[in-house]
Amino acid sequence: MAKITASVFTSHVPAIGAAMDLGKTQEDYWKPLFTGYEYSKQWMKDNKPDVIILVFNDHATAFSLDMIPTFAIGTAAEYTPADEGFGPRPVPKVMGHPDLASHIAHSVIQQDFDLTIVNKMDVDHGLTVPLSLMCGEKDPVKDSWPCPVIPFAVNVVQYPVPSGQRCFNLGKAIRKAVESFDEDLNVHIWGTGGMSHQLQGARAGLINREWDNAWLDQMIADPVACAATPHIDYVREAGSEGIELVMWLIARGAMSDVSYDATDLEAARAHSVRVAHRFYHVPASNTAVGHLILENN
Template sequence: MAKITASVFTSHVPAIGAAMDLGKTQEDYWKPLFAGYEYSKQWMKDNKPDVIFLVYNDHATAFSLEMIPTFAIGTAAEFQPADEGWGPRPVPKVIGHPDLASHIAQSVIQQDFDLTIVNKMDVDHGLTVPLSLMCGELDPKKDAWPCPVIPFAVNVVQYPVPSGKRCFALGQAIRKAVESFDEDLNVHIWGTGGMSHQLQGARAGLINREWDNNWLDLMINDPVACANVPHIDYVREAGSEGIELVMWLIARGAMSDVVDGKVVGPAPTVKHRFYHVPASNTAVGHAILENA
């Protein structure tokens, strides 16, 4: 039986990828941010999964405004880094896990969640930046990511977007799907995006440290209450792009202490937690939880 053993939560700021690709990680501006992921890179080496189920949002790369799936699962054998206007990031291609991805799609759809099945797509910084932060800088000509990755794209770009409660329930459905897969696999689920930031308008550059950290407390310690935070709170307190945080609730809902929408088991262990501003014009949040 496959099993989810840990969840990883991290921002996926595109400028972080650029800093890594251009050799700027030790510059004064960036050094404190990357220091916050040193533990994480070692943890990743010590706890290498067989598969990563990575929840992220596409930034009008694979999907345009002409077609926007709410939830889309990548079932292909491989995914190329996307060209987001300045060439693809110099990172390895992403190897998928078609068998597990197809099984999850079948199971989750039968649990009444409508997924879009994607057999071909490029993956942008939303997916590759978290991999770089957790796995370090790799040479695409000779290196590979440490394991297969299943991309799971969520629409948090164009309204209407899914609620935190819906994402939390989806995480529980994904865990059930993973646990019904007839192969002994160690699976990590990652929730990415956020934290507070706004990219346009009068509040461009908004950072709300207090709200971010209170939300992170709630997500870890009282995920049911966190799942019920309404959209308007994210927009008002964390900026228009702060809504990306609902994707973290998919990963949190997949942890073993949550059953049928309630916290019933022992809480996961917080292995690492980190928060930093600024990174470009956003706040960066990060946490690693291991199932009890």
């Protein structure tokens, strides 16, 4: 059967992609951030997945205020990098995995989660920046991403947005779906967006380093409690765009340590997760950047 072996969490700041595309990664402003992903790029080579489920939010590219699904899964064979107003990023086309994506959609819907099925869409920086950070710079013609990617879009743009608890439970459902797929696949699930940032209003530029790291501590050690964090806490402490962190809880909910009986100590040891890498940096274009890699035991 297919298995989720690791989860990756990272911010997807659009300026990070621009810095890579314009050759600015070694400039004084950007170098500390990209240094924090050097381990991750090597880890990705050493732990190459067969498929990535990449949870992100669309930024009015594939969807608009006319129609915004709460949860949408891409089932297409390929996805083109979107033109977000400055031309598409010079990165390779994203290849999908229609068989696994369709299976996940069927399984998750049967578990009472309503998903929108997307057979065609362009993907913006929310998806391509994490790929660039983890896989390095790629020539759009000569290179390809290391494996197929299943885009999983979450509405964190227009209220009402899903709760952290809903996202966490969805992660559990995705894990169950993957494990019922009758093919031996090594699957990674990535949660992207965040951390603290606000792009408008009187608090524009807000960054809350202390809250960000406390939230990361809790997401790692006590994800059940973290999933119960109410929306108002994200908005108050992490800014209006800090709500993107609920997407990380989908990836966290898909890890093995949340699927056992918490009173069973032997099961707890067998299903523990390991922190392979953790990184935090501010600022990147007035945004806090968080990054984490978790491996199933």
